[in-house]
Amino acid sequence: MKIGILTSGGDCPGLNAVIRGAVLKGVRTHDFEFIGIRNGWRGLVQNEFMPLDRHSVRGLSRQGGTILGSSRTNPFEGENGGPENIQRTLDANGIDAVIAIGGEGTLTAAHRLTEAGLNIVGVPKTIDNDLEATDYSFGFNTAVEIATEAIDRLRTTAESHGRCMVVEVMGRHVGWIALHSGMAGGAHAILIPEQPKSIEQICDWVEHVRDRGRAPVIVVSEGFLLSGMQEAHSTKGLDAFHRPRLGGISEIIAPLIEERTGIESRATVLGHTQRGGAPSAYDRVLATRLGMAAVDAIHNSQWGSMVSLRGTEIDVVSIASATIGLKRVSPARYDEAAVLFG
Amino acid sequence: MKIGILTSGGDCPGLNAVIRGAVLKGVRTHDFEFIGIRNGWRGLVQNEFMPLDRHSVRGLSRQGGTILGSSRTNPFEGENGGPENIQRTLDANGIDAVIAIGGEGTLTAAHRLTEAGLNIVGVPKTIDNDLEATDYSFGFNTAVEIATEAIDRLRTTAESHGRCMVVEVMGRHVGWIALHSGMAGGAHAILIPEQPKSIEQICDWVEHVRDRGRAPVIVVSEGFLLSGMQEAHSTKGLDAFHRPRLGGISEIIAPLIEERTGIESRATVLGHTQRGGAPSAYDRVLATRLGMAAVDAIHNSQWGSMVSLRGTEIDVVSIASATIGLKRVSPARYDEAAVLFG
Amino acid sequence: MKIGILTSGGDCPGLNAVIRGAVLKGVRTHDFEFIGIRNGWRGLVQNEFMPLDRHSVRGLSRQGGTILGSSRTNPFEGENGGPENIQRTLDANGIDAVIAIGGEGTLTAAHRLTEAGLNIVGVPKTIDNDLEATDYSFGFNTAVEIATEAIDRLRTTAESHGRCMVVEVMGRHVGWIALHSGMAGGAHAILIPEQPKSIEQICDWVEHVRDRGRAPVIVVSEGFLLSGMQEAHSTKGLDAFHRPRLGGISEIIAPLIEERTGIESRATVLGHTQRGGAPSAYDRVLATRLGMAAVDAIHNSQWGSMVSLRGTEIDVVSIASATIGLKRVSPARYDEAAVLFG
Amino acid sequence: MKIGILTSGGDCPGLNAVIRGAVLKGVRTHDFEFIGIRNGWRGLVQNEFMPLDRHSVRGLSRQGGTILGSSRTNPFEGENGGPENIQRTLDANGIDAVIAIGGEGTLTAAHRLTEAGLNIVGVPKTIDNDLEATDYSFGFNTAVEIATEAIDRLRTTAESHGRCMVVEVMGRHVGWIALHSGMAGGAHAILIPEQPKSIEQICDWVEHVRDRGRAPVIVVSEGFLLSGMQEAHSTKGLDAFHRPRLGGISEIIAPLIEERTGIESRATVLGHTQRGGAPSAYDRVLATRLGMAAVDAIHNSQWGSMVSLRGTEIDVVSIASATIGLKRVSPARYDEAAVLFG
Missing domain, CATH: 3.40.50.450 (Rossmann fold)
Incomplete structure (x- = not known):
């Protein structure tokens, strides 16, 4: 055969x-x-x-x-x-x-x-x-390990500068990489496509972390959507044409966090490093x-x-x-992780 | 509470x-x-x-x-x-x-x-x-990743010198670390407590690998027992008193392989590095x-x-x-891996 | 005291x-x-x-x-x-x-x-x-190791898809990280601030690699400048206002390579992961x-x-x-590395 | 040509x-x-x-x-x-x-x-x-990085159990790997061939560390010699014939430390993992x-x-x-590191 x-x-x-x-x-x-x-x-x-x-x-x-x-x-x-x-x-x-x-x-x-x-x-x-x-x-396991190592590295820089770090990981339609690497990396918020959140909610978490004297680390799936996104975007004058040029969602969120909380914020898009190598x-x-x-x-x-x-x-x-549908992060799994937010 | x-x-x-x-x-x-x-x-x-x-x-x-x-x-x-x-x-x-x-x-x-x-x-x-x-x-996952990285490293030295490398991993009573790291590292034989093997069988695998022009890599659990061990030991004049001084089982097997096959053989005991660290x-x-x-x-x-x-x-x-008993490697799991031996 | x-x-x-x-x-x-x-x-x-x-x-x-x-x-x-x-x-x-x-x-x-x-x-x-x-x-050594690991990972994806990968590393004014990580990672071209190159030269290297049946990997310092940049930019209608929005220089170069050579090209900006962590x-x-x-x-x-x-x-x-001036990559060091380009 | x-x-x-x-x-x-x-x-x-x-x-x-x-x-x-x-x-x-x-x-x-x-x-x-x-x-650099990662891992186990860990690295005639990995790993003593030390001196360091509430980590080159070795060995009834069977010098030192200080001590021989792999x-x-x-x-x-x-x-x-002679660790370099001992 x-x-x-x-x-x-x-x-x-x-x-x-x-x-x-x-x-x-x-x-x-x-x-x-x-x-x-x-x-x-x-x-x-x-x-x-x-x-x-x-x-x-x-x-x-x-x-x-x-x-x-x-x-x-x-x-x-x-x-x-x-x-x-x-x-x-x-x-x-x-x-x-x-x-x-x-x-x-x-x-x-x-x-x-x-x-x-x-x-x-x-x-x-x-x-x-x-x-x-x-x-x-x-x-998936390799991607999570790579993302987690990156989060570990970004965290020390967040702490040294008192900054908020927004780390964008893969996941166009589902948030598994964000959920696992965020939990492993001790993220203060995990943002996934299955769970739209408003910029207000995100800033609440960020400020809560800052108020405890820590530097916030946010992990976001590339496919995450800000709820009230249109409005959020319009505050920065963004439109459909500009969106792709801005890179990932982390590059939208980080400036919004900085603008609203006054906490210096940086975006990092991990990109293809998550899908190659041994x-x-x-x-x-x-x-x-x-x-x-x-x-x-x-x-x-x-x-x-x-x-x-x-x-x-x-x-x-x-x-x-x-192939009947995508395997999404369940609300139960998200809520489990959300206990550690903020 | x-x-x-x-x-x-x-x-x-x-x-x-x-x-x-x-x-x-x-x-x-x-x-x-x-x-x-x-x-x-x-x-x-x-x-x-x-x-x-x-x-x-x-x-x-x-x-x-x-x-x-x-x-x-x-x-x-x-x-x-x-x-x-x-x-x-x-x-x-x-x-x-x-x-x-x-x-x-x-x-x-x-x-x-x-x-x-x-x-x-x-x-x-x-x-x-x-x-x-x-x-x-x-x-367990961490231990397997550490052991696999060590096997990857030892393999290049095996190939450079045409040597047989015997890598001893943790597992006093069960062979899970050996099974997983051996499969991940592409070992030519995996020796676990659940499956006693004779030195003849091991040398058969080793020689088969050598005959294909490759350098054999053997992964062995610390708790593995050579079948016909008493006899094997007596060929080296080993006795109960000397056994613990010799270090691990890999340090018994490597010289036996070298003696019987003529292939230069080295033992490495990974030891406590498998159970510490991040x-x-x-x-x-x-x-x-x-x-x-x-x-x-x-x-x-x-x-x-x-x-x-x-x-x-x-x-x-x-x-x-x-706690009703130890979870051992099933014969099915061992046979699955054994397809890749030799 | x-x-x-x-x-x-x-x-x-x-x-x-x-x-x-x-x-x-x-x-x-x-x-x-x-x-x-x-x-x-x-x-x-x-x-x-x-x-x-x-x-x-x-x-x-x-x-x-x-x-x-x-x-x-x-x-x-x-x-x-x-x-x-x-x-x-x-x-x-x-x-x-x-x-x-x-x-x-x-x-x-x-x-x-x-x-x-x-x-x-x-x-x-x-x-x-x-x-x-x-x-x-x-x-510096840590940054080079991190960048090299990323290049190793991106290379396999380049090969799997027959793509050109443009990896952007730190170095606003000098090209040391690019020089060392590019040499360690086996890059087919290294682009540094000290050595402006035209898009034509870059595409020559890329096509030469492709013609040998390989997938090109380009390492570029964030501070690299395309020679004839104005003209290159104008082909994409870029201007000073848009530049910062486009992210890093890799995100300018990758589309230009794709446009001129027909080789699918991707940019990855390693960013802050190079400066944090152990x-x-x-x-x-x-x-x-x-x-x-x-x-x-x-x-x-x-x-x-x-x-x-x-x-x-x-x-x-x-x-x-x-502090009399920046320590730049000498032409001799660049030429040494350039023997390996293309 | x-x-x-x-x-x-x-x-x-x-x-x-x-x-x-x-x-x-x-x-x-x-x-x-x-x-x-x-x-x-x-x-x-x-x-x-x-x-x-x-x-x-x-x-x-x-x-x-x-x-x-x-x-x-x-x-x-x-x-x-x-x-x-x-x-x-x-x-x-x-x-x-x-x-x-x-x-x-x-x-x-x-x-x-x-x-x-x-x-x-x-x-x-x-x-x-x-x-x-x-x-x-x-x-050399690769060997030091591998040894340092192992020391990092062994340290957490030392702390968890309040144990002394003796880590044996390569270096038959010179102590460079021990010097660098020991300094990088924060060892409490570094023992190298160039600097014979008595078991009393080693135990002094160990006890000093213990008295500060920490778990001692000792890095030793394979070629290190205990000063007063004959006597030390005889306390364990060791002789020339037994020496090679005992494995490395760490396996001699660890039991001596345990015997003299009462601190549970473990030896780990890193071995060939230091010289293979990427x-x-x-x-x-x-x-x-x-x-x-x-x-x-x-x-x-x-x-x-x-x-x-x-x-x-x-x-x-x-x-x-x-080839006029081996490059040894100078007393100045050893003294520099020794400030951190104990």
Whole structure:
């Protein structure tokens, strides 16, 4: 049996560990062959492959990025896209099944392709931890560790200058990275997309911290929305056109805090450092196990399934169950953390 | 209500984060007061306490060790030990309930004391991850990250010299640290207490790796036992008297590998570096949540209960369920990892 | 003898280690007493002090920030500023001499005050490594290590997506952090204030890297200037008013690269993470030694002097020699690194 | 011109960065060709080579170990050893000159070979920093950072249990790693080969620390000698035969401290973790610059020379000047650190 592997969407520490886990397990246990599909779905649409044998995965568990390359290509678009063309490409290359490693978009596409008869097994990949049907996805732990280390560093500067530091972490639609790194870093407020807050509430927290003689540290997801945002923006004369130029939400919030509280405030956008580089040990273990389990799912012809983490065990679920909606931070989890605010 | 907190047994990253989580939650939500019990059960037996207010837990989430001190004192021993004396000490200090943070020994003692009527809630603490009834305990993640970083470093030296490196990690009775760090570090064999192996099997793996042109890296738990150990030892003229002087099991295995395979072999014992210092973000979050949940359990008068991690949620279980036996690495988990050996 | 210590200017890992080194050396060797001057020169102008004994410096060698606080106050300004007022404040507090830890502005002020008769010894502090008369200053090594780790992480994402990454590091006037972190991180171009380059030259390097099948990584100092900047800016319709809103120079360069080469390009501004948090071992040793040497300089009444690093030795030089101009990256050092570009 | 490169002696972070720096500089600036000599001098004696082009050094600046392999082979031994045989091997492979990267033994051999007419340039390599004629050698900074991180971790456990921690670092003949990591880690005593101390002196420091309510942390070089060692050993019944079995000197000192002071004491031997893995940014820069300078020295036919660090500049000195004796910790440097003991 010959298995193609693809990695799709944004970079994520652990992609290479999944690839290695799958190849070693497949070669040793099931006598599978492997082929690398280059640059996500694009490789299937544009017929780009690379050899992927046991030797080529050596040392990959600790290597960031993906040796296969990635892209955001939609497999249903373009003249060679769509299930029939892709099946033809697979047949032409003797590929019996595909392991698709990706986030919501990738998995949704994989699901549609399996419904059209393709042999695909999914592996969840999201820095943001926003996929349902898995406790965590690899990459998230690494991102949280990196963000936490940055918060630890920024805190000392906040204290030295009596400043407020606003640290912007990843999370366009969900606040998991902010929630965990903020709790780990001892943030005085955590602002996430699921919980819009007004600038007044934020300044209350900030002033409360200042009144206790401390320097406030605020962690904010990139996708956080100020409630009453329009009004808040208009105080600075901001409009839709200027918004993207201003960088992240932290660069909106920090000046507002300074203006209203008089506390010198600084924004730091952690950006892409959260999604590259060597994975944490936690993510290496998770990614390796998921890769191995994906091969077993293929061995069992569980097309349309996705491997996932449940407690300490690797489970097999339907891709559909993972893509029904984003996994958001629950009010209970937010309230738990909010006890530590201010 | 006035709560005493104690930390007992070996050091573990995250102890301070539990203390901080408990105090902040208790002060802010339940209006509890706190007092620190010094050096584990010894503080209760010898009447040693320290103030523990909101101010004293500042910055503790990222600080290793325990500000309360620890010991391995058995609360049932000594002239002031036993439930009645301890209850008297609690009464004399106006303490209504105790949060006991510790491993199997500590929790077993806590369980017996609650059966005698004391108001105690337990928090599981074990570097080794050997407690039942919780998916993970804080400290384990940090230990695995530290061990993995060491394995990463030792590997390059193994490759430079064509050597076999035997890395000894913590785990007297269970192999969780070895299993996770070995998988994360890409070890060519993982040796754990649950799975005795013969020196012949180990040398087979080593030679297989060498034959592929690579340098073998072996991760071994301190509690691993060579099957046919007596015989193996006698080849080196070792006896019971000499054993402890030789240091860890890695220092027995490495020379045996060298002798039998001709591959230069070196042992490294990671030792106490695995249990000190700043906790990882993962452990800070887990420890903080457990501390907060322990306060809620006290608020709910759940005496004899222990807070625990189940999937992504903090649960409350009976201490008894956590101390019925050690949580060992299952054969399934070991076999999963063993696919990558050799 | 009673010594006041102040830390002034931007935060810098190692400030606390200088304070600890000075206090321990002074107390143990010279029987000096110490007092903390709060928030840089502001403490002297506004009469803000804090106790600073042996106990208060415990554990400080590894702690980022400054327990004394910092500010950018000019000691010659304000109604209580100027040498006479400051001398009066010192007399009123029984302070015989001051250790001033700071960068160019701080040291220039210190120099002027010593010319007016005040007893001051300087300790050089600059993340940017821009002070003359010392090989390196503490904080620089830590900043380079942090920036290098970020570059390592960003590189894997660059490779995964075939992108160009533009990493902006600190260095408003000099390019030392960019030079060292860029060389350590294997950057394909390093852009520094001392060496203006045209966008054409930058795109040449980028395309050369792409043509070799690699993903370009560019490291740029915040103070780098594009030669022909006006024209380059005008292609994007940028003007002086918009410049600050666009964030850093990397956010100007990345879109220009993408526009001209067609290679998807991303900017990351590392920002304040480079100047906070625990100092590296290198910086702890350097800072500790400088602090101890400053006390000796006071013991020797070397007013107007600054302690500095020369090779492996701590030297005493005049503050004036350190503030005659910025220490810039020489053409020879830049050319040495440029061999690795493209 | 065709250049052979060899790496010899113990592993050291930065070896690969030297190789990369040399190859890139040589190919780009001097149009040199390169060939890899396998496993140190053994490759020259046994005719083992590997291709070494521009492509093969990709990504090497951050990779620990040496892609060329290493050994401790003496080039004057064996039937194909000695200058004439080696010159014949070089001629047969068209090699015009050799870059020899190694420590005292390697460089001494290189020096003798150049006296016999071979074209060799040396690059100093020593974790221990024991080579004269260079301020620092690459690998040392990384080792100090790793040791310091371990000391930071061990300290929290010392404090939690009120224990004395004895941390053994590398340094068979000189105490540089202990001096720097001990100073960075805030050790209460630093024990180095250059400064024998009695167990009484050590216990004095330990008790002084304990009396101040702290937990003592002692850093000791592996090559430290207890003064009055014979007597000290005999108190434990140790003899020459048992010594090696006991592991490192820390495992002798810790029990003696415990026996004499009553303070529970633990030994940790950091071992090989100090010499493997990714180099620090400092070492990457130094190693890269040394590799580039070695190529220039070859271009200038400076046979018998060694590249070295002097202040911030790379210098060219004679190998002879670096091997006249070990660079030891001076009494002045030790006394400087000793102010912080106890």
